[in-house]
Amino acid sequence: MSIVLAWIVLLPLCSFVLLGAMYLFSITQRRIEQRYFTFVALFSPAVVFVLGLAALRELMLRGHALHYRAYVWLHVGDYRIDMGFLGDKLSLFMVFFITLVSGLIHLYATSYMNKDEGYGKFFAYFHLFTACMLLLVLADGPLMLFIGWEGVGLCSYLLIGFYYQNNANVVAGNKAFIVNRVGDLGFLIGLAMLFFYGQSHDFSYETLALHIGAVPSEILTGIAVALFVGAMGKSAQIPLYVWLPDAMAGPTPVSALIHAATMVTAGVYMVARFHFLYDLVPHVGIFIAYIGALSAFFAALIATKQSDIKKILAYSTMSQLGYMFVSVGLGAYDSALFHVFTHAFFKALLFMGAGAVIVALHHEQDIFKMGEMRRVMPVTYATMLIATLAISGIPPFAGFFSKDEILSVAFGSGHYELWLIGTVTAVLSSYYMFRLFFVVFEGTHASHSEVHDVDWVMKAPLIVLAVGATFAGFLGLPELFGGKHLIGEWLASWRREAFHLSHVVEEILIALNVVAALLGIAIAYRKFRFYDRRVAYKPEGIVYRKFYVDELYDVLFVQSIQRLSRFIAETMDKKLVDRVVMGMSRGFVAAGTRIAWVQNASVRLYAFIMIAGIGAASCYLLAVLR
C-alpha cells in the first residue's frame, strides 16, 4: 500500500512527459486542441490529491510512517542509497496542502493561460514542478530531497522565463537561477559534510538521525549553517532574497504556486525535516531566527513603498517566510509548518486575486493605475478582503492563529527582541496589505475602459481558497479558546521544547497583535481609502529603491566578478597562457624539424643507426655484466 507514495510522485511525472510529448507533437506535427491539454492538466492533480488523501488515511490507520523502497539506486560496497519514499506525518501533511493548493491553481491556470500559445508547455512545466515538489517532500533521504530541490529550482527558472521573448523575463529567470545556485552550493557542501561525517550504511533520514550524535559539534554547526544557506536561497531570506521580487515576471499562477505557496516553503520544510540535526545546535537556530526576523521586517518595509501589485505580494511572501524561520529557528517547527499551511491558502488566494485583477485590466500591474475594482469584480473583491484580513492577522481568519502562535513562541522563548521585530512587522504587514487593497478595490475616480470580470473557472478556486483562508486557522486553535490544537498534535514530534505562557500573558499578546494589525489598517485607511486616482503617485526614497540592495550586489558581486573574468580572459589568458603554449608548440615544431634530418629515407643511414643502437646496447651490457 505504501507504493502509493511512489505514485504520488510518478503520476505528475508521467503527465509531464505526456503533456510535453503532446505539446511537441502539437507544434511540430498537427495542432492538438486545447481541451485535451486541459483534460490531462486537471486529471493528474485531482488523482494525486486523492492519492495523497489515501496515503494520509493509511498513515492514520497504521499509526507509523509509511516507507516505500522502489529500488536500490547506488550500491557501493556496503553502502547503498535507495530510491525510497517516506510518508510520515510531516511529509503527508505537506503533500495534503501542496496537492490541494496546486490542484486549485491548476484549475485557475486553465482559464488564466487560456488561448496562450504555450498552453501545453506551461502545464508540462507545471506538472514537472509538482512532481519535483512532491519528490522533495516525500524523499526518504537528503539525496533524493536534493533531486527534488534542484528540480523545483529548474522549473522555477523555466516558468519565470516562460515568456522568453521578453528579455527582462529571461534576465529575471537567470537571476533566480544564479542566486539559487549560491544557496545550492551551500546546501551541497552541507550534504557532502553530512555524507562524510555521517558514516553508516545508507543515507536516509532515519539512519542519519541515529548516527548524528556521533558527529563533533563544530562539524554539526557547519552542516547546519551550510544547509540553511540552501534554505536562504530557496526561501528568499536575507541575503539571498533578491531573486524573488524579480521572479514575479512569470505568469501569475506560477507566482501563486511556486513563489508563494509551495517551492519557497521548501527551505522551512527542509529545516523541519532535519530537526534531529538542528535540535542539537540551538545556537544555529537562534541565528536562523534572527535572519528570519530581519527578513520579515526588511521585506515588509520595502513592501510599503512598492507599486507593482505582484512585487508587493512577493515581498509579503518573503516577510511571511521570515516569520516561519523565526519559528523553526526557535525549535517550534510545528508552528512554522502551521504558518506554512495557512500561508499557502491566503497567499495563493492573494496572488490569484491579483491575477484576476491583472487579467481584468489587460495586464496592468501598477496598483495606482487600478482603483474601484470592487464594482467590476465583487467576488474577487470579497475573497481578496478575506485574504487580506487573514494575512494581517485579524481573528478569526487563518493568518491570525498561525502568526499569533509564532509571536507567542518568540515571546515565550525569551528572545523579546525577536518578538518586538515580529510585532512591528505585523503593523507594517497589515498596513501595506490594506494599502494595496484600498488602492486597488476602493479609491475614487477610476475610469477604466473595457474592464471585464473574469470567468467562473478563475473565480471558483478563489472561493474555495477563501473558505480555506477563513477556516484553516481553526485546525490550530489554541487552547486558550478552548480548542484543540490539531496541527500541533499531529506534528507533536516536531517541537523542540514547549514554551509555557500563562493565560494572562497569552491574552495580552493576542490583544497586542490585534491592536498592531488594526493600527496598520487604520493608517492605510487614512492614507488610501479615498485615494484619488487622478493624483499621480510618485513613490521615491530609499525604501522605494529597495535600499539599493540590487545595485549593491551588482557592484559587489556581478561587476567585480566580471572584471576579474575580463582580466583573466584578456590579460592572463592572452598574455600569459597563450604565449607559453604557443611558445612551447613552436619550440616543439622547431625541434621536430631539426630531428627530421635523420628521417631522409636513406637505408644506409637507417642501418647505421640501428647498428649504432646495438653498439650502445652492447656497451651497456659490458658495463652491467662486468
Add this chain to the structure above:
Amino acid sequence: MIALGCIALGAVLLMLLSAMPKVRMEHCSLFAFVTLLIGLILTLTSFGELFTFFPLPKFFHKMLIVDSYSVYFDAIILSGALVTSLIGTHYFQTKRHFKKEFFSLFLFSVFGMMLLVHASELLSAFIALEIASLSLYVMIGFQKVHDKRVEASFQYLVLGSLAGIFFLLGSAFVYAGLGTTILGEMGNRLDTLMGKDVSLVIIGATLILVTFLFKISAFPFQNWTIDVYDGSSLPVSAFMAATFKVAIFGFILRLMLVDFDPIRDTWDTLFIVVIIATLLYGSFLAIIQKSLKRMLAASSIVHTGYLLIAFVSIGYAGESAASSIIYYLVAYFLSAMGAFGLISYIAADEHVRVTYEDFRGFAHVHPYMAAMLSVFMLSLAGIPSTIGFVGKFYIFTGAIEAGYTFLAVCGVVATFVSVYYYFKLIALMYFYPACDSDWKDVPSLKGITPLTIGLIALAIIWGGIGNTFIAYFPGVDFLIDTARLSYMSLFIK
C-alpha cells in the same frame, strides 16, 4: 589450433585458386574473408576459458603451444585481419593494381602472426616471424609501378633482414647458455643457474630484444616506420600498424614473462632510455608531418613508447601490466584501424598524399565521416569516454604502481603533445570553412566499409564508457578480465 590450420589451408587453396582465370578479384576477397571468419569463430569457441596444452606432441614436440593466452591473441589478430579485409574491400576494388594473389599473401601473413603467438620455441618463432614478414614485404610492394611502394618494400626487407639476423644470433647465444630453445624449459634452466654467470643468456636475450624493438619500431630502430607506412597502401599500413604489433607483443610478452623473468632487471635502464627516446622522437616527428598518413605512422612510434612503459612495469606489477598491454593493444588496434581505414576510404587515387590541408572544412561537407574521424583522433589522443583513454589509464596507473612515476609523467607529457597533432585534424575539419578542393570524389557512406568503420567508432566509445549503461554486456571489464585470464594461462604447469 584448428583455426591456425584453417587459415593455412585457406591460404594455400587461395593461391591455387588464383591461378584459375575464371576466379575474379571479388571471389578471392570473399574467400579470404570467409576463411578469416571461420578462423575467428573457431577461435572464439575456446575464448575465455583457462587451459594450456601442446598440440600433436609427436610431430611438433613442444614447438607449438595452445593456451588461453594465444587464443586471446588469435582473436585479436583474426578480428584485425577481418576488419582489414572489410575496410579494404572498397579500396581493393577501386584500385585495380591488386592481384588475386594479394589475398593469399594476406592469409599467409595472418597465419604467420598466429603461429608467432603459438610459438613455444625460439626457432619456430623465427620461422613464424619470417612468414609474416615476407608476406608483408610483398604486400607492401605489390603495386610495382609505383616507385614509393617498391622503395618501401625494399627498405623494409633490408632493414628487417638485418634485424632478423640478431634474432638468430641471439637464439644461438641463448642455446649456448641454456642448452635449449624451448620456452618454459629455458625458464626452468635459468632458474637453476641463478647465482651463476648467465652472461651468454643475457647477451642472447638482448639481441632477441633488438628484433622485437625493430618490429614494434622503438628507438633507435624506428626510422623505417614512417617511410614504410607511408610507402605502403593504406589498408596494408593499417594491417601492419594494428595487427602485426599485436602478434609481436604476443610472443615477446610470453618470452619475457615465462622465461627471461629472472634476468629482466638487467634491462631496466636500457628500457627507460629507449622509452624516453621513443616518445620524444615519435612526438617530434609527428608534430611536423603534413601528411596524415605519415603523422599516423609517426604517432604509432609514440604508441610503442606507451606500450613499452607497461612493458617495463611488468617486473613489479606483472598481472596488471601484462593485461594493460593487452588491453592497450586492443585499444590502439581499434583506433588505428579506424583512422587508417577511414582515410583510405576517403582518399581517391589522385590524393596519394592525404594532407591536413585537404581536410579543411571537411565536417561541413561530410559530417558523419568527420565525426567518425574525430572519434578515432580522440581515442588515439586518449580522451575520456573513448577506449584509448581507458588503455592509457591502465598503463599509466600501472607504471605508477610499479614505481615508474617518472615514465608515467613522460607518457602523460607525450600524450599532451599528441593532442596537438591529433586535434589539429579535428580543428581543421570543424573550425574552418570548406576548402576549395571539393570532396565530390569522396564516396558516399554506403556499403560494407563505412559500416565497419562506423561500428569501430561505436566500439571505441563503448570501450570507453564500458558497462555503465547496459549491465551484463561485455565491455571494458570483460576485455580486461579475459586479458587477466590469458595472462594466468601462461603459468599453468
